[in-house]
Amino acid sequence: MTIRFYSWPQSSGSGVHWALEELGLDYEYVRLNRTKGEHRSAEYLAINPNGKVPALVDGEECYFESLSILLHLAERYGAMKGLWPAAGKQRAEALGWTTWSTTELMPFMLQYIYHGLDAPMSFDPPDRSKAAAEYSLAIPHCISTCSRSASVIASSSWALFRSPTFRSQQRSASASLRACH
Numbered sequence: 001m002t003i004r005f006y007s008w009p010q011s012s013g014s015g016v017h018w019a020l021e022e023l024g025l026d027y028e029y030v031r032l033n034r035t036k037g038e039h040r041s042a043e044y045l046a047i048n049p050n051g052k053v054p055a056l057v058d059g060e061e062c063y064f065e066s067l068s069i070l071l072h073l074a075e076r077y078g079a080m081k082g083l084w085p086a087a088g089k090q091r092a093e094a095l096g097w098t099t100w101s102t103t104e105l106m107p108f109m110l111q112y113i114y115h116g117l118d119a120p121m122s123f124d125p126p127d128r129s130k131a132a133a134e135y136s137l138a139i140p141h142c143i144s145t146c147s148r149s150a151s152v153i154a155s156s157s158w159a160l161f162r163s164p165t166f167r168s169q170q171r172s173a174s175a176s177l178r179a180c181h
């Protein structure tokens, strides 16, 4: 079975890359060249119709959207590696946090960074949207959601959440959230 992972560094593919490493899977990293528009080629659009990274091909199956890729990896390989809980209370927590980080935390943070800050990846001031800059208002809510649940996450038995990689990511995410606000 061949796994091919399509991405480039410092993108929405980072979480998937981390999961592949954490799972210890054999995979080929196909690094697309954004400047050359390789993510818009007909060949790549056949894998990811949305023309963005990441995408993953696992045998005959094509996956796009980082959340769907993560859930696929968790379902197919996570249980045997002790990184994804069986159906039950812990699975409910794992699903909730995995979805939350992708659909709540990430979009608000990105829009705030692009429009509300002067970070290296922020848009030039004339291209910024005031409405998107106000996404910063969602950041305190994300911080308090994280803080209120820190003990649940810390005491969780999912191996992923106990791993050194996760802990260091969690620390740097909390630090960036605080620095942003």
Ligand SMILES: N[C@@H](CCC(=O)N[C@@H](CS)C(=O)NCC(=O)O)C(=O)O
Binding pocket: 010, 011, 012, 013, 039, 051, 052, 053, 054, 064, 065, 066, 067
């Ligand atoms: N919801 C998507 C977001 C993917 C996404 O925005 N990818 C960016 C890189 S971080 C991309 O490929 N951008 C290329 C473009 O928009 O042309 C996911 O989670 O997979």
